[in-house]
Amino acid sequence: MSLKRRPAIEVSRDPACGVTPVNGVYGTLTPVLGQVALYYDLPEIRAGEDGEMVVEAIQRRIVFDARMSPETFRSIACWMMDQVEDYDRQERENR
Numbered sequence: 001m002s003l004k005r006r007p008a009i010e011v012s013r014d015p016a017c018g019v020t021p022v023n024g025v026y027g028t029l030t031p032v033l034g035q036v037a038l039y040y041d042l043p044e045i046r047a048g049e050d051g052e053m054v055v056e057a058i059q060r061r062i063v064f065d066a067r068m069s070p071e072t073f074r075s076i077a078c079w080m081m082d083q084v085e086d087y088d089r090q091e092r093e094n095r
Contacts, residue, residue, distance in 0.1 A: 020063045027073075034073025038064045 022038040029035075039062045048054040068076075 022063060024060075026062075029070055029073050031070060034068045034070050034076075036064075036066045036068075036073070036076075037062045 020038075020040070022040050024039050024041065026037040026039065027035055039060050042059040042061055044056045044059065045053050046056055
């Protein structure tokens with residue numbers, strides 16, 4: 001039996017890839033699909049009669065919608081929780 005080598009992985013940014021701030025996420029996980037939709041909220045603001053700012057409505061703009069297998073969704077979720085646990089540990093150590 002031969003020893004298999006893992007292929008090298010090269011990371012690069014697709015030219016169409018941009019950077020957009022987000023402040024929320026929708027998601028779903030079913031037996032056949034994982035979905036993550038990142039969004040930002042854009043408030044529609046006007047001045048009220050007393051001069052105060054009033055939020056009339058909020059536009060929720062989805063900027064990225066990712067579809068994947070349930071296995072990939074779970075793998076990403078586990079990785080994210082590892083990042084959160086590491087962050088929390090660092091925060092505790094810095095107090």
